[in-house]
Every structure is written in structure tokens, then in C-alpha cells.
Amino acid sequence: MADKKWFTLSHEEVERELETSKQTGLNSEAVDKRKEEYGLNKLPEDEQTPEWVKFLKQFNDILIxxxxxxxxxxxxxxxxxxxxxxxxxxxxxxxxGYVQESKAEKALEGIKNMLSLEAMVLRGEQKAEVDSIEIVPGDIVILNSGDKVPADLRLFEEHKLKVEESPLTGESTSVEKQTDKLDEDTPLGDRTNMVFSGTTVSSGKARGIVVETGESTEIGQINRSMNEVEEIxxxxxxxxxxxxxxxxxxxxxxxxxxxxxxxxxxxxxxxxxxxxxxxxxxxxxxxGLPAILTIILALGVQSMADKHAIMRTLPSVETLGAVTVICSDKTGTLTKNEMTVQSVVTREKAYTVTGLGYEPEGKILDEKEKAVDVAEENDLKELLTAAKTVNEADIYKKGDQWEVSGDPTEGCLITLAEKSNVDIETLAIQSKIPFDSEYKYMAGLVEESNLKKIYIKGAPDRLFDMAGLGSEERAYWEEKMSERSKKGERVLAVGLKEVSEATDRIGHDDVQSGITLLGLTGIIDPPREEVIEAIKVCKEAGIQVKMITGDHKETALAIARELGITDQDKVTEGRELDELSEEEIRSLVEEVDVFARTSPQNKLQLVGALQNNGHVSAMTGDGVNDAPALKRADIGVAMGIKGTEVAKEASEMVLADDDFSTIVNAVREGRRVYDxxxxxxxxxxxxxxxxxxxxxxxxxxxxxxxxxxxxxxxxxxxxxxxxxxxxxxxxxxxxxxxxxxxxxxxxxxxxxxxxxxxxxxxxxxxxxxxxxxxxxxxxxxxxxxxxxxxxxxxxxxxxxxxxxxxxxxxxxxxxxxxxxxxxxxxxxxxxxxxxxxxxxxxxxxxxxxxxxxxxxxxxxxxxxxxxxxxxxxxxxxxxxxxxxxxx
Structure with missing residues (x-):
């Protein structure tokens, strides 16, 4: 069933197709029958090579x-x-050779560890907690915040559901889900009526019909792709x-x-x-040559380890010296994978914000790049208060790293408020409207100086409508929004509405009109500062850099330009690649430097096309979705801090500091080792x-x-x-x-x-x-x-x-x-x-x-x-x- 496009069907059609009931689920007889038909919901075991065979392989050399x-x-x-x-x-x-070049393949084990152990299902009208391997197509699964998704599900009911899919799709933010059917050419990252095995529910709850299990799931197909990838x-x-x-x-x-x-x-x-x-x-x-070559490579491995590049196989050390192209994922590789507010626009002024990531270090600057006294900027102070108050996230320091608890987008608004030169108060919320993907905003009723008001933040278009803007004013705000979007920023609007002192509860009807727009915030997953120089060095060394990401093309292009990867307007999306022949992809990959909304299969196609064109390719990544391409590339490079275990085990090199510039040091070392x-x-x-x-x-x-x-x-x-x-x-x-x-x-x-x-x-x-x-x-x-x-x-x-x-x-x-x-x-x-x-x-x-x-x-x-x-x-x-x- 893996080829069936469940996201194109309504949930009623899926229910009929799988002969199940959303109200009662499957009975035990149907479950047993489907276990025989589809097998258990687990990935196939990989046959392990005995250690003595690995040792004997060291003698498989004609000189020996x-x-x-x-x-x-x-x-x-x-x-x-x-x-x-x-x-x-x-x-x-x-x-x-045996000690230095042991190549035990653990990538599949890493994938298995991602799968859920237990799941809540509906069987015979009763809720039951079962082992995830017992789940079959047609089961009704109940999901709550924090749950790991046990199989691929077609959603039929959801309430404010957000799912963390970055390991699978490369998306840098949690994905809002819905239940309507989608077009046939919808890429994996936009299939919002589906949730996938191995991903995590970050907030909300939902129910869905199991449509794929085991090897037929998206993770299962990645697993199969890795098995089919030819070792280069x-x-x-x-x-x-x-x-x-x-x-x-x-x-x-x-x-x-x-x-x-x-x-x-x-x-x-x-x-x-x-x-x-x-x-x-x-x-x-x-x-003596095999021994000394092995020792030289091993010393190269040690030298690279000292520079935060961990090599998993010896020959990969010198391969780095021959690399002609680096295919890089965006999220967490070229960028910090930490949402950051970079700009704020109010009715009269525009501000830039310094500092990256969740660390509350930085300043809010005016158009002359001077630090702003927020106490004298009423609209700005009100906007910061609203953003911090109507917020369910928190930021905290863990070791040397600042992290977010809750939604990353909300976390960066907390960081923004902390960058103010005056303390921004978090007001007590008396009543709130939680975020809902249908309405695309959240609001809170607060009281300040005996004045009651509603703070609201959400999608700009929704707040523009609520504010009842005139044509000239709306044109101003839409122009500002467009400016920020073209720079790859995700734009959020913030507003307020004053209400009577008697108000003690609020609902959606209370905010449909009369909103005063305070301003816009431009949010981006910022590029790493050191990457710009690293890419420059790569180009001087004759090495091309290509961005292959699951993110949106506007964001990808903006980041690619800022980093110096491209100066063109060309971006190719995954859906376009799906329609091209192998020869056309081979030609395209030489002309285009940025690929967006790509699937795991697209990444594999691009790496293969580059290799067929005679390139020695390095592929960087951190998610499960990157694993097949990491394995196929001549050098797979995984992120050590934020990378999944699957990505690390599929790679030849792991960056202990998640720093793209470490790759340049590794290439330098690779060239030295080869010489x-x-x-x-x-x-x-x-x-x-x-x-x-x-x-x-x-x-x-x-x-x-x-x-x-x-x-x-x-x-x-x-x-x-x-x-x-x-x-x-x-x-x-x-x-x-x-x-x-x-x-x-x-x-x-x-x-x-x-x-x-x-x-x-x-x-x-x-x-x-x-x-x-x-x-x-x-x-x-x-x-x-x-x-x-x-x-x-x-x-x-x-x-x-x-x-x-x-x-x-x-x-x-x-x-x-x-x-x-x-x-x-x-x-x-x-x-x-x-x-x-x-x-x-x-x-x-x-x-x-x-x-x-x-x-x-x-x-x-x-x-x-x-x-x-x-x-x-x-x-x-x-x-x-x-x-x-x-x-």
C-alpha cells in the first residue's frame, strides 16, 4: 500500500478503503487477520556480519x-x-586493518530506536494501550501532546495539533495539522492531513487511521532506501x-x-x-605499505577529531581531499535551528534586532543602528509586552546552550523581549483564546493600570482583517510584510483591543473587529555566522556548495544568498524534480544551487546525479530524512549535537560542534593526508x-x-x-x-x-x-x-x-x-x-x-x-x- 496517496483521499474514503470504523476501531479478529497480511509494525532485521568474518576480510587483498x-x-x-x-x-x-576499519552498520538500529514503543488505539469501541509492533492498517490511533507517532496515520479529527517533523522533513518549526484532503502533487513537508511514524506530537491532540505500517511507512521507505544504496x-x-x-x-x-x-x-x-x-x-x-597507509589515515582521523570532525571510516579521511561539491541541508547545518526575531516594524518605525538564537543577548536598534530606549517607544514596548504575555513557551540555559521549552516561534519572542533595555512585564492572563490552526491566532485578556485589554498575535492577514484597515494603511502593512517575507522571514503580527472593565472572559467573537495593530515581527532560522567564511573558502578551493532542504523556497533562497551560496534567483522544488528524467536532473544540478521542499528521494536523486556527472560529493544533514543521501554520498557528514542517531550512523563524518566551517578544516586535513x-x-x-x-x-x-x-x-x-x-x-x-x-x-x-x-x-x-x-x-x-x-x-x-x-x-x-x-x-x-x-x-x-x-x-x-x-x-x-x- 506504500504507493497509495492517502493524503489525496477524504478520511471517509480512507475509512471505507481500509474497512474500519472511526467510532469503534477494529475487532480482534480483524487485527489478527491483518497481522498475517501485513506483518508486524516493525522494520526488518539486518543480518549481522560475524566479527571473525570482518577480520578475515582484512586479508582480501591480492598482495596479501x-x-x-x-x-x-x-x-x-x-x-x-x-x-x-x-x-x-x-x-x-x-x-x-580490523581495529582501525571496523565498519559495523548501526544506521538501521538507530532508525528502530526512533519508533514508538506503545500506542493508544481504539479496538471494539474500547481504548487500549498496545505495543506499537501490534498496530495494523485500519487501527484507530489516539494521539496526545508528547506522544511519538507509532505508524503513518491519515488524520480525521484534530484539536490544535502540532507535530515536530524536522528529523523526517527538515522543517525548522512544528507543523500545524488539519484533516482536509490535499492535491496529488503535495510534497511530504506539506501533507498536513498526515502524521508519520517516528515523529513527535508537540502540542494538541488528534485521532487518525493507520494507513501504513512497518517498512511501508515513510521511515520504513528510508530504511529500505538505505539498504538499497550502493556503497561507494x-x-x-x-x-x-x-x-x-x-x-x-x-x-x-x-x-x-x-x-x-x-x-x-x-x-x-x-x-x-x-x-x-x-x-x-x-x-x-x-x-609494509598497507600498515603505514592505515596508520597515516588513523593519525589523520585523530587530527580531525581534535578539530571536532569525527571520522567513522579511515579511507574517508583522504576522500575529503577530493571533494568537488558539498550538498548541505539548511536547518541546523547552515542555520542554527533556533528561531530568531531579526526585525520589528511598528506603525511609524522599523527596528533591527541583533543576536542569534534563544540566548537573550543582543540589542534592538533603530534605522540609524543606534540602540533604542524601549521606555520611550510606546508601540514597541506594548508589542514586546503582548508578545511576552500571550506566550506559552519559555527559554532556559542548559550547559552552554540556550534552549526553548514549547513552540520555537513563541520562544524567540521571549528572547526578543529579554533584549529590551527595560524590563518587559509578563502580565497575568485572566482569560485566553489558545492558538487554533483554523483561526491562526492566539489572544489573552489582561489588566494593566486599571485598564483591561486583549493582546493578540498571529498571522498578519488575519489581524489585518480584524483591524479593519483602510486601503492606504493596509497597503503599508502588506508592503512591510512582503519586504520581510522576501528576506526569508516568517512574519507574525501583534495587536491589542481595549475592552470594558466588566470583561472577564473572551472568545473569538470579541476579537473579530476593533483591533489596533501594534506591529510585525520578522522571524528567521538564522545562518551560522562562521558559515559565510567557510563557503568562501570552499569556493576558493574549487568546491561547489549546494543547498538541499525540505524548507520553503523563499526561506531557502534568502539564506542561500546571505551565505554566498548563490547570487541567482533560481530555486528548484522537489515536485519539479519528480517530473524530470535522470538526464534532465544531471543537467539541472550543475546549473541550480538551491533545492527546496525536497523529499528523501529527491536528495538521493541529486547526490546520484552529481556522482554520475563525475563529482565527489559530500552531503551534510541531521535528520532521518537525510540518511539515505548521507549513505549514498562519497562523504556523509552528520551534525553531532542536533543530528539524529540515524544520520550519524549513516555518515562517514560527524561534526562534533555542528559547525559547517569544520568541514573546511576537514577538507584541508584530507588534502594534507592524501599528499x-x-x-x-x-x-x-x-x-x-x-x-x-x-x-x-x-x-x-x-x-x-x-x-x-x-x-x-x-x-x-x-x-x-x-x-x-x-x-x-x-x-x-x-x-x-x-x-x-x-x-x-x-x-x-x-x-x-x-x-x-x-x-x-x-x-x-x-x-x-x-x-x-x-x-x-x-x-x-x-x-x-x-x-x-x-x-x-x-x-x-x-x-x-x-x-x-x-x-x-x-x-x-x-x-x-x-x-x-x-x-x-x-x-x-x-x-x-x-x-x-x-x-x-x-x-x-x-x-x-x-x-x-x-x-x-x-x-x-x-x-x-x-x-x-x-x-x-x-x-x-x-x-x-x-x-x-x-x-
Whole structure:
């Protein structure tokens, strides 16, 4: 039944359609039958992945497969120490991945927690409180203030009903409900004859017919949308997958060719040859790379957490650096979700009001922007007294936050009165007319200085009629109302009527005429002050910002202009999107920056269209209605303070301070992390390249292996988890936030990176081979292996300082900025001394405790690499600069 538009039917038609009775409800037999037909009123359980499966998934990488295959072969060849070390490396990588990248999906659980536990229903003419899961279509549900709505209901009776729907629709104020049927194209936020599962009754009472339960409700459809949303792989994961497959193919082809060449050319014994080929395989695999990438991402997560951006998955950190468009919800994200009076208009004057939110800090200013003495402004003082007196809300401080108890619109009027420079009295109400959506006003009878009067506030059009304005006066007030509305403000009118001293009760008839209009108040959910600068920074960084909200288009456009999101008049509503094809939406989303009155499905369509256009999208939001789009986006960003648990669990990032500008800091950090990841790859791979060249040269020349598999693994891991780690702390390079986002499809290794990796690999491998076969010819294998191992390590130690600055001279004014580089360099030297001179460590690795003079060779190799690479960088920079000038 989920496709049926119940809001287009009268409640009598709904009653007939569902074969129920508004007076008696369903009998027990009908309830049982419908339970069988429709099932229980709950969302389907999501199958949980066992923890051991999550752990095993960490090994689902082609490079790890090759490593494990090498472990199996060494085991059958009796090389048990090699087997143990290889397996240990694989397990360490798996544990790090499991701990840091656990992706338990809790979003559906968060939705379930929103559902009502119990509900009051009418069954067999008797009221009964039942578990919400027992409710079926056709049940008559009775709602009172504070109740959580248990299912989707079509209302047939209501009394001053207001429902808080912001988690579902994005509306910033409670929605007034009614019972008449609506047009077929009415968007979700305007379906005022319906109430939806998971929303809350803020005031009033009502009765309604259950029309949808469980997965068929609006929340259920969001739940289903989230299940159907395809998980988007981050740019880094796509790149590393491709990178891993390429390296794997190269390694396997090379290993097979060398095995064949070894048998044909040098007539090696096949077991010895196989062990040598395994050495080549282990040397070529950057097994330390997954661990160090994970650690760098984890450090990025910690850095972002310190800046109030909580990342829920590691790869999302670098994805932020590639974001090209941020799709932002309005309420609570770009705005404070705190109604604020920004303007007051009386018969003769206009005032502006400073201060935002419910905090009673601010001033009332005149047209010259001078603070007003309210005691001298009779109309203004009377208006403030009326607004504060005829009011059922209150404001209070909770921790550092000011909050409202009651209707947000009424709460902001209390705040307005508190901003007066004189105390505004709350007069005792002797009789009142409560707010009624049919009349659209509320009034109270008060007595002041032996004078009785009625204060009234409500919709301007209603009060204009009650005041009996002349055409000229009405034109004045309507012009003022129009000015405020065009600025996205919600306008309320305030008036009074003097009555006789004998009056002690009032009714609607008492206020239908004779009202004196005191003035208008312009109310808005104000934009966050810091967001304007954040959006400016986004645009400088080549990142588009689009507003996608459930609010009205006038309000959305006014806020978007104030924030600098758009300077156009273009706004597209959800109902317009519903009529467009996929191709038309893809074209429209590039032209329009503001989308209003959108449904959850519209948000999903827009994010999908942007992704189909090649964008890397971030979607911000705080409500349940945002959850599917948050999950679909490349980066879902939820509000930490005012966001629902559903939104948080569907996101990759949670803003702990609900500050849009935190996203900009996160993007900055994402770009830094990605740059440092690339530098890490540029640093690590020459080690593998040099090791592979040494093994290949030994095989082709028929000489003894310069390193054993265990020694190779040691070099790879020790350089990855010590000196490579220093690159994680490199600061953001200047000008990075002035560049456009990187292409998400760009190769992880640019042509220059490939050249540099090959160049440094040959440089290190060639230097070590020259020392081994020239200067140290005739030494035993333990001597050679030890010097080779230290030469590789020292070459990487010096190469670290080359990599810190990709194309510029390393010995610059920022040389000492990264203290971690010097700390880990010292640690590495300590490790090298330990594995050389502590007997049980040197024996395990097969090393010889070399004499002091032999340390000259590793130091010379390292120093030579540093100097030659710096020369190469200088030449490359000059050449590329010339090419750029010619272009």
C-alpha cells in the first residue's frame, strides 16, 4: 500500500478503503487477520556480519594473497623461520586493518530506536494501550501532546495539533495539522492531513487511521532506501586496488620469467631457485605499505577529531581531499535551528534586532543602528509586552546552550523581549483564546493600570482583517510584510483591543473587529555566522556548495544568498524534480544551487546525479530524512549535537560542534593526508625496487643472494613503520587550498612518480651491487648481507628528507618543522644497532656484528642518494617550469 496517496483521499474514503470504523476501531479478529497480511509494525532485521568474518576480510587483498602463497611454499621447503615471519607480517596488517576499519552498520538500529514503543488505539469501541509492533492498517490511533507517532496515520479529527517533523522533513518549526484532503502533487513537508511514524506530537491532540505500517511507512521507505544504496568506494580504495593488481601482475610475471631463466641459463637446483624467486617476490611486495597507509589515515582521523570532525571510516579521511561539491541541508547545518526575531516594524518605525538564537543577548536598534530606549517607544514596548504575555513557551540555559521549552516561534519572542533595555512585564492572563490552526491566532485578556485589554498575535492577514484597515494603511502593512517575507522571514503580527472593565472572559467573537495593530515581527532560522567564511573558502578551493532542504523556497533562497551560496534567483522544488528524467536532473544540478521542499528521494536523486556527472560529493544533514543521501554520498557528514542517531550512523563524518566551517578544516586535513600518502608511496617503493633489482641481478649473474627473505621483510617493515611514519606529520604545503580538487580518477602514481621510483631503485640497487661485487668482493655472505641490509636502510633514511619536499630543495626554512622526522631517524639507528650487536636478534636475522669501519659504506650510500636525488629534483623542476611557460 506504500504507493497509495492517502493524503489525496477524504478520511471517509480512507475509512471505507481500509474497512474500519472511526467510532469503534477494529475487532480482534480483524487485527489478527491483518497481522498475517501485513506483518508486524516493525522494520526488518539486518543480518549481522560475524566479527571473525570482518577480520578475515582484512586479508582480501591480492598482495596479501601473494604473501600467503610465499609462506606456504617456504613451509614446504622447510624454511620455517621465513614462513613464521611472512605470516606474522600478514597478521599484523590484518589486525591493524580490523581495529582501525571496523565498519559495523548501526544506521538501521538507530532508525528502530526512533519508533514508538506503545500506542493508544481504539479496538471494539474500547481504548487500549498496545505495543506499537501490534498496530495494523485500519487501527484507530489516539494521539496526545508528547506522544511519538507509532505508524503513518491519515488524520480525521484534530484539536490544535502540532507535530515536530524536522528529523523526517527538515522543517525548522512544528507543523500545524488539519484533516482536509490535499492535491496529488503535495510534497511530504506539506501533507498536513498526515502524521508519520517516528515523529513527535508537540502540542494538541488528534485521532487518525493507520494507513501504513512497518517498512511501508515513510521511515520504513528510508530504511529500505538505505539498504538499497550502493556503497561507494573511496577514490583511495579504487586507486590502491588498481595499484595492487598492477604490482601483482608485474611481480608474478617477473617471478615466472626468472624461474624459467634460472633453470635454463644457470641450471639451478629447483628448490634453491624457488627460494630465490620467493625472495624476489617478497622483495617486490610493499608489505609494509598497507600498515603505514592505515596508520597515516588513523593519525589523520585523530587530527580531525581534535578539530571536532569525527571520522567513522579511515579511507574517508583522504576522500575529503577530493571533494568537488558539498550538498548541505539548511536547518541546523547552515542555520542554527533556533528561531530568531531579526526585525520589528511598528506603525511609524522599523527596528533591527541583533543576536542569534534563544540566548537573550543582543540589542534592538533603530534605522540609524543606534540602540533604542524601549521606555520611550510606546508601540514597541506594548508589542514586546503582548508578545511576552500571550506566550506559552519559555527559554532556559542548559550547559552552554540556550534552549526553548514549547513552540520555537513563541520562544524567540521571549528572547526578543529579554533584549529590551527595560524590563518587559509578563502580565497575568485572566482569560485566553489558545492558538487554533483554523483561526491562526492566539489572544489573552489582561489588566494593566486599571485598564483591561486583549493582546493578540498571529498571522498578519488575519489581524489585518480584524483591524479593519483602510486601503492606504493596509497597503503599508502588506508592503512591510512582503519586504520581510522576501528576506526569508516568517512574519507574525501583534495587536491589542481595549475592552470594558466588566470583561472577564473572551472568545473569538470579541476579537473579530476593533483591533489596533501594534506591529510585525520578522522571524528567521538564522545562518551560522562562521558559515559565510567557510563557503568562501570552499569556493576558493574549487568546491561547489549546494543547498538541499525540505524548507520553503523563499526561506531557502534568502539564506542561500546571505551565505554566498548563490547570487541567482533560481530555486528548484522537489515536485519539479519528480517530473524530470535522470538526464534532465544531471543537467539541472550543475546549473541550480538551491533545492527546496525536497523529499528523501529527491536528495538521493541529486547526490546520484552529481556522482554520475563525475563529482565527489559530500552531503551534510541531521535528520532521518537525510540518511539515505548521507549513505549514498562519497562523504556523509552528520551534525553531532542536533543530528539524529540515524544520520550519524549513516555518515562517514560527524561534526562534533555542528559547525559547517569544520568541514573546511576537514577538507584541508584530507588534502594534507592524501599528499602525505603519496609521499609515503614515493618513499617506500624504491626500497622494494632496489631489493628486487639486487635479487634479479644475483639470479642472472649466478651469485649468492645478497639478502634472505627474512632480512628483506625486516627492511621493508622497519622502514615502513619507523621513518615512513614521519611523513604522516608533514604540514600542509602552501597554496594547497587554492588549488582545485584533484581528479578522483587520477593515477596514484603520476609519470613523474614512476620515473622517480625507478630512478631511486636503480640508484640504490646499483650502488649496493657495486660495493658488494667491487669493494667487498671475497667477503663471506653474512658480512655482505649485513652491509647490504644497512645500506638499504640508510639509503631510505636519507631518502626520507628528499621526499619531504617533492620537487624543491630539501634543506630549506621548513627543514626542522617536522620534529617526527628526526625522532624516527634516531629510533631507526637504535634498531639497526640492536639487530646487529644483540646476539639473539642478529642470529634470528642472520646478521654479522660488523666492525665500526664497515658503517662507512651504508652512510656513503645514503649520502650519495640524498645528493643525487636533490640534483635530479633541481633539474626536473627547471625542465617542468620551462614546459609550463611554453604551454
Amino acid at each position: 594473497y601473494i604473501l600467503l602463497a610465499a609462506a606456504v611454499v617456504t613451509f614446504f621447503l622447510g624454511q620455517y623461520i621465513d614462513t613464521a615471519v611472512i605470516l606474522l607480517v600478514a597478521v599484523v596488517n590484518g589486525v591493524i 568506494k573511496t577514490p583511495l580504495l579504487k586507486q590502491t586496488d588498481k595499484f595492487g593488481k598492477t604490482i601483482s601482475v608485474v611481480i608474478l610475471v617477473l617471478a615466472v620469467l626468472l624461474f624459467i631463466a634460472g633453470l635454463l641459463i644457470h641450471d639451478y637446483e629447483w628448490g634453491e631457485l624457488l627460494l630465490s624467486v620467493i625472495s624476489l617476490t617478497v622483495a617486490s611486495i610493499p608489505e 602525505n600518502l603519496k609521499k609515503t608511496i614515493l618513499f617506500i617503493l624504491p626500497t622494494n625496487g632496489a631489493e628486487a633489482l639486487l635479487v634479479m641481478a644475483a639470479l642472472m649473474l649466478g651469485i649468492e643472494m645478497p639478502l634472505t627473505p627474512v632480512q628483506i621483510l625486516y627492511v621493508n617493515m622497519i622502514t615502513a613503520v619507523t621513518i615512513a611514519l614521519a611523513l604522516a606529520f608533514e604540514p600542509l604545503e602552501k597554496g594547497t587550498m587554492s588549488k582545485p580538487p584533484r581528479d578522483p580518477d587520477e593515477r596514484l602514481l603520476s609519470p613523474y612518480y614512476v620515473f622517480r621510483i625507478i630512478f631511486v631503485s636503480v640508484l640504490i640497487g646499483g650502488a649496493i651491487m657495486w660495493i658488494n661485487q667491487g669493494l667487498l668482493a671475497g667477503y663471506d655472505s653474512q658480512h655482505l648481507n649485513t652491509i647490504t641490509l644497512h645500506s638499504l636502510v640508510f639509503a631510505q633514511l636519507f631518502h626520507l628528507f628528499n621526499v619531504r619536499n617533492e620537487r624543491h630543495f630539501s634543506l630549506n626554512d621548513q627543514f626542522f618543522d617536522n620534529k617526527a622526522a628526526f625522532l624516527v631517524s634516531g629510533l631507526l639507528i637504535v634498531f639497526q644497532l640492536l639487530v646487529t650487536y644483540v646476539p639473539f636478534l642478529s642470529n634470528a636475522l642472520g646478521l654479522y656484528p660488523i666492525e665500526l669501519n664497515y658503517w662507512v659504506y651504508p652512510v656513503l650510500v645514503g649520502l650519495g642518494v640524498f645528493v643525487i636525488v636533490e640534483i635530479e629534483k633541481f633539474i626536473t623542476h627547471k625542465v617542468l617550469k620551462k614546459i609550463k611557460v611554453r604551454e
